[in-house]
Structure formats: structure tokens, C-alpha cells
Amino acid sequence: MGGSVMKPPVSRLAPVQWIRQNLFSTWYNTLLTLAVGWLLVTSVVPVFDWLIFGATFSGDGPGDCVGKGACWLFINQRLNFFIYGFYPDAEQWRVDIMFALLALSFVPQFIDRFPGRTWFGLFGLTGLPLCGYILIPGGWFGLEPVDSSKWGGLMLTLVIAYVGIIASLPIGVLLALGRRSEMPIIRGLCIVFIEVWRAVPLITVLFMASVMLPLFLPEGMNFEKLLRALIGITLWQSAYMAEVIRGGLQAIPRGQYEAASALGLGYWRRMGLVILPQALKLVIPGIVNTFIALFKDTTLVLIIGLFDVLGAVQSTVTDPAWQNVATEGYVFVAFCFWVFCFGISRYSQNLERKLDTGHKT
Amino acid sequence: MNSQQPVSKPSGPKPWYDPRVRALVFQALALAAVFWAGWVLIDNTLANMESRGISTGFGFLDQSAGFGIIMHLIPYDATMSYGRTFWVGLLNTLLVSFLGIVAATILGFLLGVARLSSNWLVARLALVYIEVIRNIPLLLQIFFWYFAVLRNLPAPRQSLELAGLAFLNNRGLYLPDPVAQEGAGALFAICLLAVVAVVVLRIWAKRRQRATGRIFPTFRVGLAILVLVPALGYLATGAPIAWDVPELRGFNYRGGLTLIPELAALWVALSLYTAAFIAEIVRSGILSVSKGQTEASKALGLPNGLTLRLVVIPQAMRVIIPPLTSQYLNLTKNSSLATAIGYPDLVAVFMGTTLNQTGQAVEVVAMTMAVYLSISLFISLLMNLYNRAVAIKER
Amino acid sequence: ATTLENIKKKGHVQCGVTTGLPGFSQPDEKGNWTGLDVDTCRAVAAAVFGDAKAVEFTPLTAKERFTALQSGEIDVLSRNTTWTLTRDASLGLNFTGVNYYDGQGFLVSKELGVSDAKDLDGATVCIQSGTTTELNLADYFRAKGMEFTPIVFDTSEQTVQGFSSGRCDVLTSDRSQLAALRSKLPDPNSAVILPNIISKEPLGPVVRQGDDEWFNIVKWVLFVQINAEELGVTSANVDDMKKSDNPSVKRLLGTDGDMGAKLGLAADFGYHIIKQVGNYGEMYDRNVGPGTPLDLERGLNALWSDGGIMYAPPVR
């Protein structure tokens, strides 16, 4: 018998064979390859020409943008506005600290062997918002107060998305528990709440929050526009969050509920100590995905007159001093969002894969 | 509960320890709280509106609107009522949603399959497309398609034209409008006949397969019938359809069918964006069918094509349909971004101009939200019916 | 509580302005707002607090503006809003006066070679949503028996972008804005403003109905500014004018009589307005007058004594 080590006949595919197998295996594959290849060559070359090779990156002012390519100089000069909005120059270090803390809490999540990365994550969920609450609006510990109407740009985008997620998490948990409750009225109320919020477009929610809310409240009770937008976004988001969490609750086997009851734990302890920790861990990818969705949707605050990144860019691209920089502006915004969303979605896919295998053992 | 035997201990717990009583009380409280909150809201709103002298009621719907709307599927002009603007906006919303759903579905399925293609280049390209498109905010994409593309189209006098029949410029795409002439009825009847013939053919082919086992290429023959018969019929009945060809008069083309850039941009952006999500749904749907199923099917001797058609797709559809509908709902909701580029959808026309001219925010917003809620409930209803119909039977 | 009390408690006036319209209200990179409408708000703040900086701005799109005012989101709407009967009567609002007399006009691309509005039959028109312009336009074309295609945008920025990208032949708006909007075009010289004026557009600040005290304050802030111009009181000479013997000036600046108390304000509210914001003429020249990018002649907005129709009741 054969016995000892024997190599497979074709150990590794030679490049030619690889191309054959993956690009030209049948006649229609060949056709597809050729068509797609042609498309790539004709579209990618001019695009890169515009983006990079013919583009202007530095200079002093509008006059320096003479090449045929993009005028990145414009972005370069307005970057401060795109990131901080109207936030006073002297106080921008506070926002920088928040950016650093944000990176500190979430970059370790991408590194598997980072010691204590869960703690960093937990800080991101609890300490970070607290720091933000102190640092960004100011007014504490002798920090100069900065009115929310001065917030803008990328910073505002992040604030809205982050607050939206953090605040909607607990509400989402309650709604999800309510929707699985055995009490028909509670369940009914939760279903109605969730379905109504999920049915309406975010911009109508924002519109209501931004201009109509005071009409519903008792006279004299009023909060600032940003806060109202945040409330609207949070309620809207919590309906989505509830559905994600409900998925996690459903995935927990009945045995866990029973074992917890058999040990004599009451409803809230059963949920808090046994079920939710498991369910939430299970739906982290889902939560991350809703975060991405919300992050993209923050652009809609532009429609109610808040200057997020897109709003900031839009309000400057019509500057008569610069010739036709709208495309550069939009490409810049698209790139910002893309980098964030793609990075996070990659992370969530990784996580999904990891949790997937984790379950089988 | 209703024990028949004598009970040694006092039967039934004290009411506050009985979970049923607790549940009832708790629910009653919750309901009361919700009603109270609702009442306070309504009371406040009414009081506020009263004190600020805002008129209430739906009487405004009968007043004349006085503004123009670029696109209307039902007859509309500025002398008609605000109520009419509601329907114009609603139909425009439904139109763009419908078009978007159709295009996104087709493109999404193609992309989803392309993602699984054995052709490396095609699979990669589909992946790049999906990852780029779904990570960029939709609003931005709508702006892009509207402004960037519009800038690159020629002015009306330099229109791109196709055989003097179709014209493309930055005012839109102008196509000949079919106008029925004498004999059009006959042509219509012929088309109808062709459709009936295909249906009959399908039934016949199925019967024949049941009886003799021979398989008839229904799809190809049916397609041929659907294309050839109306074409021949058109010639045979003496070309009974006249075409209202658009022509350049004054500033622009007039007559014919027009596809305005606002609709086109919104349609393209919504379809491309949603297609990226649908592609992922389709892909995971197909992958969710376990390998065992394909293997079993192959082991029975079914070739790849039939395995896909008879075993994989029917099972994948069950997984695909529910998230697919929620994408349809998202698309419909996202169509409200029309307001950013001036497409006259419900939010732009009714919650925009009409609200502003009449100032009756509460009524207008309530009506708008009710519309979206109804659409959503309607689609969920269909969804549940479908789910019930296809649910895999289990013990 | 009355609006004035609420404002005093808040410490600032909340003022609704446009999201960006050169000459009327426009934020710069640092978020500082400038413009005629903005200065009107500052004048109100100066009157109430003696501090023109005690004001915050809420940028609003045209379609949000009335709802925002009705709901109490803002205290005063100063957003080039046309005074019409419907708005005054059925929206629960009160117009406090006119800070700019305007009329609707057309901006067309030079290439088209159009020189009069009656040649616009069949044109595609870019408009801003929720404005009187939208209604006037429909009326005008209907009256002339002409057809048009309306493209309705949310903000003036988008309207300009729509026009500059060639989506429409004509952009219509109040004439004051046309100049401003034209200056936002990539090539301002490629478009011309037609001479036709198709409507009356008296623009002015708006407050909620039902609070006469606040209504009076906003109304008289403007009157004070117009009176100041008439009397020759400017921000530069206001300190000297305090010593003036002219009884009108004395009443205006609060050195004689107590006009402020009648409005619920400090006696020298007029002084603060003029000192910190200036009289109407200064405000006009600074923001929209000749020499500014908008370069608008006074025209109708000149004082009645100079051939215009700016006329304010006397302070007495």
C-alpha cells in the first residue's frame, strides 16, 4: 500500500491555470470577463486621472487649482470647518480629546489579543458618553460653554449617531422584552410603538421633532433643536433596536429560562443576569449594522438645518471664490462615510464569523 | 384553579402576590399611562393651537392650491384643491417606489448571483459594487445622480437624439407617446391573445409532461410568442398606433412622454442603493440552503440547472422574501428624500408646499404619516400571508 | 408667561432666519451670521437686553418657517417673509412691519436671449418651495395664458445649483434675492435679471398672534430705526446726539420721556439699537446697499422724504 507521504498531483495551480479556471472556464465566462474588463479599463483610468494624477492637493487659494483634475486644495483649506463646524478654534482641543477617546475605546476591538479590550469597549459605552457630555457642551469645571448651534461637521455627525445608538439601546431592550411579554396589553403597546416608528420615514420624524414638538408640549417647556432631533432619532432608532434585540432573545434556548427559574431567580434577575448578557452578545453584529444605518442616516439632519458633514460641505461648495468644487465636496463626504461604514461593517462581519463558530462548540 | 377537593390552606394567594392580579394591575397602569400621555399631548396641542390662533380641521383640503406641480399622474393644475395635491404627491411616491422596487429587485438578484459567480472578475466586481454603494449615505447618492449627471447632459437645443424619435437633454428623456388610432382595438386584442396563448401553452406543456414525461421548452417558446405575435399583429392591422413624437418648441421639447431628471435620479439612486442590500440578501438566501440539499439533488441525477430551479431556489426564496420586503419598505420610506432634489413626492408636495401654504402642520403631518403607516401595514400583511403559505410544514 | 418674560428668562432672543441668503442672512465659516434680517434680530435683542449679541439664530427652510414660529420654536421670524392676507389672518401670525420692499423677478441664462418675461412661454422654472413666489408664478403664467414647468427645491442653495446645472431656464425669486443668488453662480455674468416685476413683496419680521406686548416691541424696533435715519441719528453720532435738544431725538434715545416703559423695555432701548446696530439706512447700506456684493439701490426702500416709501409713525 501507498503508505508514506505523497503529494497531490497538482499541488498548486499555476497562474495560467488559475486564470483559465477563474476567468475563462466557459464561453460565457470568457465573454463576461472581456466585457467587464473593458468596462473597468475605460472607466477606471479617467476616474483615477481626475482623483489623483491630475489633481491639485496644496496651494494657497482658489487660484492654484488649475489642473484638469480634482481640486483637493479646497477640502484641505476647509477641513477645519468640515470637522468641527462652527466650534470655536480655541476650544477644539476638547473635541480632539473626544476623538482620541473614541479611538481608544474602539480600536482595541479590532485587535484580537488586546489585553482587556472588553473594558475598553465598556468604557466606550458608558464613560465615553459621560466625558462627551462634560467636554463638548462645556459649562462644567470652568470650561467655556459652547452652544449646540455651533456644533457641526463630522463632530456633529458622530455625536448624533453615537447618542442615537447609546440611548436607543436601553429603550430597545425594554421594548423587546415588552414585545415578548406574556401580558397582552403590554405586548400590544410595544408592537404598536415599534411598528409605527418603523413605518415612518426618518425625515418626517426629524421634521416633527425640529419644528412641531413645542406644539405638543405644555407652554414654556422647550429644549434646543439638537436635543429634539436627538430625541426623535432615538425613539425612531429604538424601534429598530428592539427588533434586533428581539432576534437575540429568541435565539436563547428555552432551557436557559427554565434553568434560571428553577434556581429561583425572579423575572428581572433572570433577564438581567442570564438572558440579556447572552442575547446582547449574540446580536452585537446586528447592533453594529443598525449603527451603520443610523450613521448614514444622520445626513438627513441637513434637511432640518443642522450642519453635519454633508451640510457643512453643501454650504461651502457654492462659495463663489471657488470654481465648481461641488464634486470634490461630495466625493470627500462620500469618502468619509465610506471609510467609517466599511471599516465597521468589516468588523461586524468578522465578529459574526467568530460568534458563529463560537456557538458550535 | 377551580379545585374540587377541599383545600387545606386558604385557597388562592393574597391578591398582591398573585401574578395574574399583578399583571392585570400593571397592564391597567400602563394603559392608563399611555392614555394619559396621549390625552395630555392632544390637550396641549389643542390648547397651544387655540392660543396661537391656528385654525384646525380638514377644511383646507377643499381650498384651491394655487401652485404648479411638475409631474402629476392624474390631471392637475393650480386651480385644483389642496386635497388634490395630496393624491398627486401620493401617486408620485407610489410611482417612484414601484419603479424602484422593480429595478432594485432585478439588479439585486443579478448582483447576488454575480457575487457567487465562478468568474473571479465578475464576483469581485459585484463585491466592490456592493461594498461601495451600501456604505455611502443615500442622500449623497441622490445628490450625485442629480447634480453630477445633470451637469453632463446637454441643453435642450443640443439634445442627444435617437432617430429623431427620442431625445435626451438636461430637461429629461423625451419619448414618443403612443396614440391609439382606428384598429388599435384589434391590435390590443391580438396582444391579449398572445398572452392567453402563452398561458395555455404553459398549462398544456405541464399536462403533457405529466402524461408523457416529455419536457417542453415553455420559456423560450413563450417569449418568442410574446415578441413575435404583437409585432406581426402591428404590421397586419396596418400600424394602428400613431406616435406623438416630441418636438423642439420654444425652450424645450413638447409632446410625447417625458421622464424628468428628478424622477430618473431618484429612481436610479434608490434602485442602485437598494440593489446592493438585496444582493446580499439573495446571496445569503442561496447560501442558506444547506449543502446536503444540493448533494442529495445531484445524487438523484438532477443536473445543475434543475437542482437550482427545483431545489435551491424554492428553499432560498423562503429565506429571501422576508428581508426582501423590509428592503421594499425601506425603499418606499427612502423615496421621501425626493424633497432634496425637487421630485414632487408626497413629502415634498403635501408635507412641503401644501403644509407651508396652509400652515396646518398637525393635520398634514398626520395624514402623511398615516399614508406611510398604511403602506407598511399593507406590505406586512402580504408578507404574513406569504409566510403562512410557504412555511415549511413541521410537526 | 408672556413672550417677553420667556425671553428674559432664557437670556436671549431666538430668531428664525434663512439657511443662507447673502445680504439677508448668511453664516460665515465661524458661524457668525450677517445680513439685513439678522441685523433686524440683533436690533430686537439690543432693545430687550441692551445687548445686540443676546440673540440666537435658527436656520430654517421656507417650508419649516411658519411651523417653527407657530410652535414656539422661535420668538421672531426674520426671514424675508412676504406679508400676505392669508398668512396674517389664518396662520396665527402677525407681521410687524416691512424691512424691505421687494418684488418678484426672473433670472435667466444669457444664452437664451430672452429680454422680457412675456417670452417665457414653455419655460422650466426653478423655485423655492413654500414661498409666495410659487403662487405668484402660477398666477402670472395663468394670467398671461402661458405654460411653464415648475421645479421646486427646498433651499436656495439647491435652487441655485439646479439653475446652474441647467435644469431650468429661469430662476424666479424676489428681486433682491436674485442678485444674491446670481452672485452664487459659478459665472455670475452668464445670467441676467429681467426687468419685469410680477408681484409686490413686502418683507418683514413676523411674530405669533396673541401677544400684543411682544408684537409692539418688534414693530417699534423697526420704526425706531427708520425714525433714527430720518432724524440723522447714526451709530457713529448717537453718543453726541444724546446731548441734542431736538425733542424727537430725545424721545428716541430715551433722554426725555419714558417711551421704553410703555413697551415694557428700558428707557434707553432706542439708544442701544442705534448704538449697536445702527439706523435703518446704515443697516441697509452695510448689508445690501451699493458697494456690497448685492449692490442694490435704495429705490422703494428709501425714506419717504427721499422718494421711497419707508415711513414710520412718530415716536411720541
Next chain:
Amino acid sequence: MIQVEGMHKWYGEFHVLRDLNLSVRRGERIVICGPSGSGKSTFIRCINRLEEHQQGKIIVDGVELTDDVRQIDSVRREVGMVFQHFNLFPHLTVLENCCLAPVWVRKVPRKEAEQTAMEYLERVKIPDQAHKYPGQLSGGQQQRVAIARALCMKPKIMLFDEPTSALDPEMIKEVLDVMIELAGSGMTMLCVTHEMGFAKTVADRVIFMDGGEIVEQGPPKAFFSNPREPRTQKFLEQILQH
């Protein structure tokens, strides 16, 4: 210890348990067997009110099981349960699994709870696994943790629902050994199992259920050698033959 009188239970229209009567003395060890679907699990789960019965009475340790939340809680504190599929909490370590209920229900200080837990883990012979997560243990080890977890509440009664049937043959023995040791210590036990060897070794009484009824009961010797009812005979044949 346990008194069941004329107990009935329905699932909707389906009559699962019919007129059960049973009385268990302190320290008694009872094995319940019967064909699949005969209601064994349902019965045992009624005893700590994981299922609700509709008629009759169940009195556990002097407390009647009614709707009263306090009574249910007090019964559950005294009754430990071990499930077929272990149902350990996968997000907690073995030690945490064991301490959870003592700390939160009995309000024992954490230190003390951990000590007790370690004692019981030693008793089931896996003190060295205390800081692992359940997912890292074999089935037999997991089931022993489940037993230790139930014991940590120092229950007066232990219920077992087919504790070995999800295990590989090699592991069955380790778990049975622990259970035999436990039986030796005088714990009141109710055990649903098909391990007849175990029944013979430790049971004071074997109960045979079929169709929701208690068909026969008696000491194991008599039960296995001389089943009275034909249904019992048939069942025993099937089981022992396999």
C-alpha cells in the same frame, strides 16, 4: 416532603397528566420511568412549578403550590433541578454558574458562596475546572457542574430529568457515580431515567408512567422481576432487550 393529590394537567385540549397521586418521604429516592411522551418530564416540572397544573394539589415541604409568587419562590429555593441538556449559563464560568443563585436569591456573601461552590465542585470531582466556561467542558463534566450548581442552593429535594440521556456512553458513568454518591448522602431525590442499573442500585421506589398516569410503582426488586401490569412488562422487555 412531597404530596401530590389528584393532580391533572392539560396542554390546551390535550390531557397530559391524569389524576396523579404520590407521596414522597424525606430522604426517599424515587426513579420514574416510562415510554417517551408519557408525561414524566411534565410531571417532574410541575413539582417546581416550571409547568402549571390545573387541578389537584401539590404540596412541597409543607408549602402548597398555588399562584402565589412567594410560595413558588420559596418552593424553588428548596428544590434543585438538573436538566437533560444541562442548561448551564454559557456566559459565566463554572464557579459563577454555581454562585449565581446563592448570591442573588439566598443573599449569601460572595466569598462564602464561592467556598460552598468549591466544596460541591470537589464533591462532583471537578474543582480544577472552576474557572473554565461551560463550553470548554465535556458533556459529562457539564452535567456534573449542573448538579453542583443545583446543590449550591442546599436544596432539600433534587429533581433529575433524564440527566444522562444526552451524554456519550463513556460519560454516563461519571455522572451516575456522582448521583449514586449523592443518594448515599440521604438527599430526597426524584429522578426520571432509563438507566435501570442506577434504579436498581439506589431507588427506594420505581414509578412507571404511561399515557399520563402512574401505572405501577414499587420497590425496584419487585418492579423489575415481577411487573404486574402488561404495559409495564412490555416496556421493560423493550428496554432491557436493547
Next chain:
Amino acid sequence: MIQVEGMHKWYGEFHVLRDLNLSVRRGERIVICGPSGSGKSTFIRCINRLEEHQQGKIIVDGVELTDDVRQIDSVRREVGMVFQHFNLFPHLTVLENCCLAPVWVRKVPRKEAEQTAMEYLERVKIPDQAHKYPGQLSGGQQQRVAIARALCMKPKIMLFDEPTSALDPEMIKEVLDVMIELAGSGMTMLCVTHEMGFAKTVADRVIFMDGGEIVEQGPPKAFFSNPREPRTQKFLEQILQH
């Protein structure tokens, strides 16, 4: 019927099957056993080309398995396969499961296909379940449907890959009964199984695989009583001791 000559297979760098040689006569019944991971499943799946081999020859019913799609299709038509996890199509009824391949592959009229299917369903003793969906059946019933489904194509050879290992003990017997009956009818069978009772009853030859090689083969009697190789002895010890 089946000829395997010097067959090798690799998964990437991993050499799963090493130099297999086997020849199966018409009507012969072969049982393959061996420890987990020894390549039994892989081998049997190579025979109807669910896996590709890289070296050597496999000839089934006179047709050599190469890359040629038509040859693969014709071999698959003649070879039925039953999987460990049944792999019934859950969206089709039992009857539709059985008729699918005859109708679409063999182009048999529907009526006729249904008749044949009912015959085979009777043979596996579940004609009354014909209109249920697989999800509504027990494991044993499902596996019997899977056998009937394979038989409906009237294959010349049947392959079984551990057909009973996912079943509960009670159900194993029903499936084995059907297989024994099938063996009696003279079908050529290759069966991977650990049911030694079955092997003893029906097999003409038992093949023992380990590490991707055929270690030993022979008639069941000799194989069980006198295994030659030490590896076989060790394996049999483990299995029979249980």
C-alpha cells in the same frame, strides 16, 4: 459493477484516500467500517462523484468517472444514495420528493412516477405518509422516505452513508429492517455503518478502513471472529465492548 483502481484523493495538501482498490460484483452487499475520519464517507461519495478523485480510476457500471458531465450524469442516474441526515427536500411532500428525479431526469410521466413512488413507499412501510411534508415525520420515517426516494430512480447500486447514526435507538430498527429487506432483493449495496448486527446479517464482505486506506476486508464471519490486523482488532474491541 464497480471497479476502483489505485484511487487517491487529496483535500488540499491532506491525503484522504490512499491507493484504494476495490471491485464489487453485481448484487454484492458490502459494509464499510472504520474509525471516524478514516475516509469512509469520502470514498463512498467519490463513487457517484460528489467528490472528485485526483488519481486512479473509478468505473461504475461500465462508465469511467472523468470530468465529462454527461458521464457523471449517467452514473448518477444509476447510483442511489442515502445520507446520514436524510437530506429530504423540505418544501416538497414525501410523494413529490420521490417523484422529482424520475419526472425531471428519467422523463417518466407523472402518473407513472407516482405509482412507482407509492410502491416503494409501501415497501418501506409508510404509504400513509405520502402527502405529508418531511418536517412532519419522525427521523426513522424520514430516513425510510430517503431510501424510497433513491429507489424510485430504479438504481442499479445503492450507497448508504451511516444511514442510522442520526436516529434514536427505537428508530434504528425500522430503518435497518428496510435495508435488510432491500438486501434480500438482490440490490448491489455499499453501506458505511457501525451497526455490526446488520453487517453480520446481510454483508457479503466487510471492509475496514483506517487512515484513508483499506486495511482489511473479508466475509463478515471471518472479519469479526478473526481479524488479522492489529488495527482492526483494536477497533472491533472498542465497538463491541460498548
